[in-house]
Amino acid sequence: MAEQPVGYRHGPRAALIAALRYTALGVTAVVFLLPFYLVLRNGLSTQRDITSPGWEIFPSRPQWSNVTRLFDNPSVPMGSALMNSVVVSVLQTLGTLLLTALAGYGLARIPYRHANRVFVATVATLMVPTAVTFVPSFVLVSTLGWVSTLRGLIIPTLFSALAAFLFRQYFLGFPRELEEAARVDGLSYWGIFWRIVLPNSGSFVAAIGLITFIASWNGFLWPLVIAQDQSSWTVQIALSSYLNAQSPKIDLLFMGAAISILPLVLLFVFLQRYIVQGVEQSGING
């Protein structure tokens, strides 16, 4: 992959270039990690640690009490917001994976006269950006009485045309021999899907799942529109309202930010390679 081809120069000039490269990479890496460091540092500081001119790299006395102070603060419903985010993100991820994987497999493998029309109709919605739909979507949801409910936050977002498209493309490339062998053994489409295809698609499912979970956890516009009641706020809305409040306590604000990104960072560290794999296998560059 990164094999240096024949003819690549060695010697001092190449070494200098390599050194420059790694310096550039190192400096850029530090810059990229800086915001995460700031969140952690400020979250564990007192208000004064943040604003004082004598700037410490890390607070000498990490204020773990910020955690309890944050949860006790009445203007930020952190506890319920976190709970809402967990429920919404988990359900949205599982729901989307289920619906779109099934749809993707059906579109890829089941011979049906109108399959192509259904596929085109699905992909066509990708051309329509959120701006067009968020107003009438809100109207639809409010007519259903789902404003400020978890249903309203989750259900409309489950039908991801993008995920269905990606699954379909993926299943098209799935080794047919496995499915045919199962067919010979008498399994139906349902059986093949659940017992053969899905168990062998772990990394792709992980990739789509991670992408969906991140989008759900970090989602802002839709929850902003739908979750109008404080009790239905997700963690992003709670943080945002505190950020734009009259005079937020900065240390608590950053502690809230730190808590909100922790689950994602952990998930990401372990699962991001599946996204990379998925991109490499997909035909987007073909």
Add this chain to the structure above:
Amino acid sequence: MTQATGRRAQRGNTLWFWAFVGPFFLGLLVFGYLPIGWSLLLSFFEARNTVTPNVFVGFDNYVDMLRDPGFTDSLLTFTVFAAFVVPLTFVISLALALLVNQARVARAFFRSVFFLPAACSYVVAATVWKMSIFPGVHFGLANTMLGWFGASPVPWVASVEPPWYWLVLVTLRLWLQVGFYMILFLAALQRISPLLYEAAYVDGAVPGWQTFRHITFPQLRATSIAVMVLLLINAYQAFDEFYNVLSSARGYPTYARPPLIDLYYKALGQGQDFGHGSAGAIILTLLIAIVTIGQGKLLGFRRGGRD
């Protein structure tokens, strides 16, 4: 797979197809197509505070929006934003992809570090940018660095003349999205056959800018186009960072409103004007479609590599 033929099997297939695809497609119809159609409908009516209007106004809403200074300003805002974000993201993510691809030590580490911001939300990033890096007061990171050079602190977000808030917004988005596009470029780079380079070296080519220009970059054509299109569409959807960086306890300022913010306040804010909001959204969609297709034609979407 042995295709089931015959009418009985076809009926079976029909059932199976809808068993698999049905739930998803039904939801897509209800929560995708229905709002799109409804929005189109609403755009032709006078629809304030109502979703079942009965006053047909034809194209009036469209004309009003095109004449509305708030709306046209938002288009300008979007254009400026895209003009910064699209080329910068392209160049930086490509540069990082090249650097990471050629690294032999700790490559996965660097790739992960640059991709990590994708796990961060716009709200958290806005918090860091607004309160820690670019706050107007002296203790912010940027102003502290200015202090080293003897310059006085700048109220980054509030400053309109000169509009420093652009620096805040653009760097925020760059940090968040460069990693993802780098991954796209990395995947494409890894597909380039080393034989191409070997042949070039045999012919006496020098590794570096020459090979980049004549081998690497042309091989990245399809990815480059995909990246440009995605970048443009995402820039157009900008909402989260604008809302969170520029809002304050006093609400949102009148300047720096990208289209989604403008529509948000028109349709769902005090206005509740669904007719105009829908018309505006349709106009934007058409604009984006035109620009995307135009971009595609300009860059030779369908033609194969002629290099």
